[in-house]
Amino acid sequence: MLKVRNLTKVYYTGIFSRRSIFALNNLSFDVNRGDIFGIVGESGSGKTTIAQILLRLIEPDHGSVYFDKQNLLTLNGEKLRRFRQRIQAVSQNYESALNPRMKIEESLKEVFLVKGKKRCKEITRKSLSARLNEVGLNEEHLDRYPAQLSGGQLQRINIARAIALEPELIIADEPTSNLDVSVQAQIIHLMLGLKSKTNSTLIFISHDLDLVSLICNRVAVIKRGKIVETGVTEKILKHGGKKCLFQ
Ligand code: ADP
Ligand code: MG
Numbered sequence: 461m462l463k464v465r466n467l468t469k470v471y472y473t474g475i476f477s478r479r480s481i482f483a484l485n486n487l488s489f490d491v492n493r494g495d496i497f498g499i500v501g502e503s504g505s506g507k508t509t510i511a512q513i514l515l516r517l518i519e520p521d522h523g524s525v526y527f528d529k530q531n532l533l534t535l536n537g538e539k540l541r542r543f544r545q546r547i548q549a550v551s552q553n554y555e556s557a558l559n560p561r562m563k564i565e566e567s568l569k570e571v572f573l574v575k576g577k578k579r580c581k582e583i584t585r586k587s588l589s590a591r592l593n594e595v596g597l598n599e600e601h602l603d604r605y606p607a608q609l610s611g612g613q614l615q616r617i618n619i620a621r622a623i624a625l626e627p628e629l630i631i632a633d634e635p636t637s638n639l640d641v642s643v644q645a646q647i648i649h650l651m652l653g654l655k656s657k658t659n660s661t662l663i664f665i666s667h668d669l670d671l672v673s674l675i676c677n678r679v680a681v682i683k684r685g686k687i688v689e690t691g692v693t694e695k696i697l698k699h700g701g702k703k704c705l706f707q
Contacts (some may be wrong), residue, residue, distance in 0.1 A: 462490065462491040462526070462661075463525070463526040464488055464510075464514075464523070464525050465488045466487070466524070467486070467488070467520050467523035468520060468521050468522040468523055469513065469518070469685075471483055484513075487685065487686060488523075491629075493628075495662070495678055496661075496662045496678075497661070497663045498663075498664050498673075498679040498693070499664070499665045500666055500672045500682070501667065502683070503667055504684075505682045505683050506684070510665075511663075511665060515547060527546070527547070546629065547630075548629075548630050549622060549632070550619055550622045550632040550633070550651075551632075551634075552633060552638050553638070554618050555606065558606045558617065562605070563604065565603065567617065568620060569588065572625070588602060592616075595616040601613065611638065611643065612639055612647060615636075615639060616647070619651065619654070626658060626660075628661060630662050633665045635647060635648075636648060637667070648671075664676055673696075677692065677693060678692055678693060679692075681696060
């Protein structure tokens, strides 16, 4: 489904000496339809950079990304707009993903209006609360502002927004890293349940190899912008994926 080839992204830092950081260095991997594909690596290894490139939020310096044989990186205009509906993201910053001045009802509605081009009248309160039921919330949450909800509830709303337009691929970048331990498991359960219900593909990004090996069928271990291991989860663990990660 997704073929990532030779991705390189360089950041330059420093005003006088232009020091270069290879956030990604010639990185390639494949994701099959239906996979729960784990990308695991320590902080600063380039995980978020991959997510941002796949979502077309930043451009790489080199490389290509094929999504169903179409080169994502060359899409623009209407084609890019249509493509954006097919890939959605859930990020670790569950708070900043929602507008603090908008009620949840408006935030949810916005997804359909902006991305789905539905008309306002077609989106009823009933249909929105049905969306919330899918993520374990209910109609009363529609009237709240983000500040009135817990981290777990906010992340549930972000998940509802991500799945609203039935994307084929969901990229979850450390979706539970900023949540309490007790809530993490619930959110993971929810994501896995929705993933199998909707038949979508999931890229799960984390620094936690134990977690990734528990839920993902295939994994890429990344270190300093390079893939050090990739393949079926059990094999990676046998080959000492953990060792690669923490050496
Ligand atoms: P991860 O998500 O694995 O923690 P990132 O993809 O966020 O890693 O970052 C990879 C590397 O790129 C890090 O060394 C980070 O400091 C650097 N980096 C990321 N974004 C920028 C930026 N906008 N400017 C400069 N360096 C950046
Ligand atoms: Mg990150």
